[in-house]
Amino acid sequence: MNRPVTLGEFIVEKQSEFPYATGELSQLLTSIRLAAKVVNREINKAGLADILGAIGSENVQGENQMKLDVFANDTFINAMRAMGEVCGVGSEELEDFISFNDEIHKEAKYVVLMDPLDGSSNIDVNVSVGTIFSIYRRVTPVGTPVQLEDFLQPGNKQVAAGYVVYGSSTMLVYTTGHGVNGFTLDPSIGVFCLSHPNMCIPEEGKIYSVNEGNYAHFHGGVKKYIKYCQEVDESTNRPYTSRYIGSLVSDFHRNLLKGGIYIYPTGTKAPKGKLRLLYECNPLAMIAEQAGGKASDGINRILDIQPEELHQRVPYFIGSPKMVETAEAFIRAEE
Numbered sequence: 001m002n003r004p005v006t007l008g009e010f011i012v013e014k015q016s017e018f019p020y021a022t023g024e025l026s027q028l029l030t031s032i033r034l035a036a037k038v039v040n041r042e043i044n045k046a047g048l049a050d051i052l053g054a055i056g057s058e059n060v061q062g063e064n065q066m067k068l069d070v071f072a073n074d075t076f077i078n079a080m081r082a083m084g085e086v087c088g089v090g091s092e093e094l095e096d097f098i099s100f101n102d103e104i105h106k107e108a109k110y111v112v113l114m115d116p117l118d119g120s121s122n123i124d125v126n127v128s129v130g131t132i133f134s135i136y137r138r139v140t141p142v143g144t145p146v147q148l149e150d151f152l153q154p155g156n157k158q159v160a161a162g163y164v165v166y167g168s169s170t171m172l173v174y175t176t177g178h179g180v181n182g183f184t185l186d187p188s189i190g191v192f193c194l195s196h197p198n199m200c201i202p203e204e205g206k207i208y209s210v211n212e213g214n215y216a217h218f219h220g221g222v223k224k225y226i227k228y229c230q231e232v233d234e235s236t237n238r239p240y241t242s243r244y245i246g247s248l249v250s251d252f253h254r255n256l257l258k259g260g261i262y263i264y265p266t267g268t269k270a271p272k273g274k275l276r277l278l279y280e281c282n283p284l285a286m287i288a289e290q291a292g293g294k295a296s297d298g299i300n301r302i303l304d305i306q307p308e309e310l311h312q313r314v315p316y317f318i319g320s321p322k323m324v325e326t327a328e329a330f331i332r333a334e335e
């Protein structure tokens with residue numbers, strides 16, 4: 001049997017491909033990898049919470065047990081704070097960004113934006129959840145406290161992005177701008193092993209993923225595109241299959257592997273869309289593009305949007321390039 005390449009080995013091997021090859025980004029990815037394993041361990045036993053002391057209630061010592069999304073947030077932040085590469089973090093769980101200003105962060109060049117536990121409303125029912133992360137080089141001077149402008153960079157400035165899907169197996173998928181690679185956690189030895197080298201999304205797929213319960217709230221172009229997905233036309237493999245887990249990372253991951261489109265549009269219920277540009281849409285958009293896919297707000301490339309707020313929401317169309325282009329054409333036609 002060939003011994004699999006571990007994520008640790010892979011990061012070191014690929015270090016030289018990175019334009020600022022100083023090992024700092026590698027160390028940062030190592031911190032993320034470690035935190036992912038800790039979060040994975042807790043998620044795996046989430047169903048035992050009622051038996052071992054309910055999450056969100058008090059345990060025997062009278063300490064508050066943390067909800068898993070707070071636990072994930074703290075775990076990733078602590079893992080990054082413990083090393084000297086990151087100077088600030090923005091998170092879905094935190095209203096404002098935080099700045100690391102200890103001695104070890106004096107030379108830190110990176111900021112991280114993350115959704116520590118996306119889809120966490122699915123945990124109770126044992127459905128996959130995920131962590132999404134996005135890494136930038138700071139734009140303000142090294143050695144000074146980070147500023148909002150370090151975080152409000154367009155997605156095309158990301159130096160790396162990735163996600164962890166805690167599913168029937170746990171996977172970490174990431175890119176540093178040289179393609180996309182996926183690693184599966186071998187739980188018996190606690191090591192991520194390269195299982196999906198050089199991931200590529202099919203140009204066209206047969207799956208569309210959207211919360212169709214919101215159909216009545218969508219705008220005309222989106223409604224027409226959804227109807228197009230449902231029409232019978234053998235030459236274009238329609239009708240497509242509808243698959244919606246309601247957990248962005250899992251829906252995206254499936255479509256990345258099989259081909260498909262994920263949609264979260266604007267509507268009367270979500271006038272700006274639901275998903276957050278900086279720590280949900282941008283990182284997955286970088287991965288999609290690196291895998292040959294596309295990500296759009298219906299009109300513009302996601303990665304070219306200049307962010308204005310930390311928790312900014314955008315409409316989102318991501319997946320197989322031809323499917324995203326068709327959805328955009330329907331939206332343009334209704335402009």
Ligand code: AHM
Pocket residue numbers: 092115117118119120121211246247248249251274
């Ligand atoms: P969250 O960050 O609060 O978990 O919300 C994001 C999630 C995505 O994972 C998922 O795709 C979407 O919300 C589902 O929303 P809806 O239930 O409106 O379809």
Ligand code: MG
Pocket residue numbers: 092115117118119280
């Ligand atoms: Mg989220």
